[in-house]
Amino acid sequence: MRIGVPSEIKNNENRVAMTPAGVLNLVASGHEVYIQTGAGEGSGFADEEYEQAGGSIVESAAQAWSMDMVMKVKEPLPEEFIYFHEGLILFTYLHLAPEPELTKALTDNKVVAIAYETVQLPNRTLPLLTPMSEVAGRMAAQIGAQFLEKPKGGMGILLGGVPGVKRGKVTIIGGGVVGTNAAKIAMGLGADVTIIDLNPERLRQLDDIFGAEINTLISNPLNIALAVAESDLVIGGVLIPGARAPKLVTEEMIKSMKPGSVIVDVAIDQGGIFETVDRITTHDNPTYEKHGVLHYAVANMPGAVPRTSTIALTNVTVPYALQIANKGYSKACLDNEALLQGINTLNGYVTYRAVAEAHGLEYKEAGFLLSTM
Numbered sequence: 528m529r530i531g532v533p534s535e536i537k538n539n540e541n542r543v544a545m546t547p548a549g550v551l552n553l554v555a556s557g558h559e560v561y562i563q564t565g566a567g568e569g570s571g572f573a574d575e576e577y578e579q580a581g582g583s584i585v586e587s588a589a590q591a592w593s594m595d596m597v598m599k600v601k602e603p604l605p606e607e608f609i610y611f612h613e614g615l616i617l618f619t620y621l622h623l624a625p626e627p628e629l630t631k632a633l634t635d636n637k638v639v640a641i642a643y644e645t646v647q648l649p650n651r652t653l654p655l656l657t658p659m660s661e662v663a664g665r666m667a668a669q670i671g672a673q674f675l676e677k678p679k680g681g682m683g684i685l686l687g688g689v690p691g692v693k694r695g696k697v698t699i700i701g702g703g704v705v706g707t708n709a710a711k712i713a714m715g716l717g718a719d720v721t722i723i724d725l726n727p728e729r730l731r732q733l734d735d736i737f738g739a740e741i742n743t744l745i746s747n748p749l750n751i752a753l754a755v756a757e758s759d760l761v762i763g764g765v766l767i768p769g770a771r772a773p774k775l776v777t778e779e780m781i782k783s784m785k786p787g788s789v790i791v792d793v794a795i796d797q798g799g800i801f802e803t804v805d806r807i808t809t810h811d812n813p814t815y816e817k818h819g820v821l822h823y824a825v826a827n828m829p830g831a832v833p834r835t836s837t838i839a840l841t842n843v844t845v846p847y848a849l850q851i852a853n854k855g856y857s858k859a860c861l862d863n864e865a866l867l868q869g870i871n872t873l874n875g876y877v878t879y880r881a882v883a884e885a886h887g888l889e890y891k892e893a894g895f896l897l898s899t900m
């Protein structure tokens with residue numbers, strides 16, 4: 528199979544979908560990999576390293592997009608829709624629930640769109656989302672701590688306090704991968720941390736992991752309102768796979784926070800959990816202020832630490848790319864239920880139920896479509 532790897536074009540997105548090690552793997556199995564010149568630079572991978580691994584460098588995005596399968600990191604932006612065509616296999620993060628135009632472009636052009644974030648193992652975990660959630664979760668606590676500093680617009684507190692001065696309060700809504708990693712760093716900084724989750728079993732696990740060092744609360748509007756009101760930093764890490772994130776933190780709750788508090792909406796890639804987050808922000812201009820609270824809503828947080836993120840991401844994506852390349856997408860997905868869960872659009876249909884529901888579109892089961900093709 529011929530695999531194309533274009534450069535990422537989102538603001539400050541320095542990750543790339545393939546490392547030279549990944550190229551070596553695919554080439555060793557008889558595939559051809561075409562990398563757009565300079566695509567790996569932001570992650571510290573030079574064109575020559577890809578060539579030494581057996582890949583070919585192409586000059587333009589159009590050339591990289593002209594292959595049988597395109598591997599990317601972030602969802603395509605409107606200027607990339609011109610490259611869509613029938614039968615193209617697109618393997619990348621897509622986050623389609625909050626993206627009606629992208630969903631339409633993929634179905635109109637009959638792209639086989641396999642979303643990293645909905646590839647799901649039988650134990651319900653999301654192996655291609657997890658490493659980036661680990662990165663973003665850890666970053667969320669660091670970023671929150673930074674923006675609480677006065678010169679960054681915050682109220683001017685140190686999360687860990689000092690002897691004789693109270694520690695800062697951090698509430699994390701969603702105790703999955705983002706939440707757990709945010710908690711680790713926030714606790715490491717010395718903050719007073721509360722995690723809120725809907726799943727009591729998850730709260731038990733968190734209690735076992737962190738013990739008395741952490742507060743856990745079941746998710747309901749009252750607990751969220753009380754915790755948000757007394758927090759200096761609130762981090763949103765809720766996910767219902769494939770679906771638009773629920774708005775759990777209302778405008779009234781944001782108004783109840785102290786001036787100079789900070790919210791970090793990590794779940795913004797699925798639409799975000801804060802009612803007052805009305806736009807996606809960028810690494811260039813990461814925050815805005817509303818009701819005196821600093822709002823951070825960058826949808827590609829790991830793009831700021833591309834060396835770590837690219838390696839962590841490709842560690843998990845390349846084995847799945849190999850299955851698709853070796854068997855063809857149809858057999859690979861029929862043989863591997865986890866990969867089948869990744870198909871979001873196929874033959875002009877939306878094949879992920881939560882995405883179809885988000886846009887009021889007809890849903891078709893990918894397995895059924897593939898077995899009748």
Ligand SMILES: NC(=O)C1=CN([C@@H]2O[C@H](COP(=O)(O)OP(=O)(O)OC[C@H]3O[C@@H](n4cnc5c(N)ncnc54)[C@H](O)[C@@H]3O)[C@@H](O)[C@H]2O)C=CC1
Nearest residue numbers: 659660663701702703704705724725746765766826827828
């Ligand atoms: N902004 C960025 O750059 C990045 C964003 N993300 C996003 O972060 C979000 C979280 O991802 P993960 O932690 O990997 O998901 P996860 O599936 O590991 O965790 C989600 C947690 O949310 C909980 N939850 C569901 N409904 C809830 C509710 N009503 N109240 C409280 N908790 C609830 C679940 O029980 C689960 O524990 C996703 O939207 C993901 O795409 C991930 C990486 C980077």
Ligand SMILES: CC(=O)C(=O)O
Nearest residue numbers: 620659796826827829
């Ligand atoms: C998961 C995601 O959206 C990211 O890593 O950018």
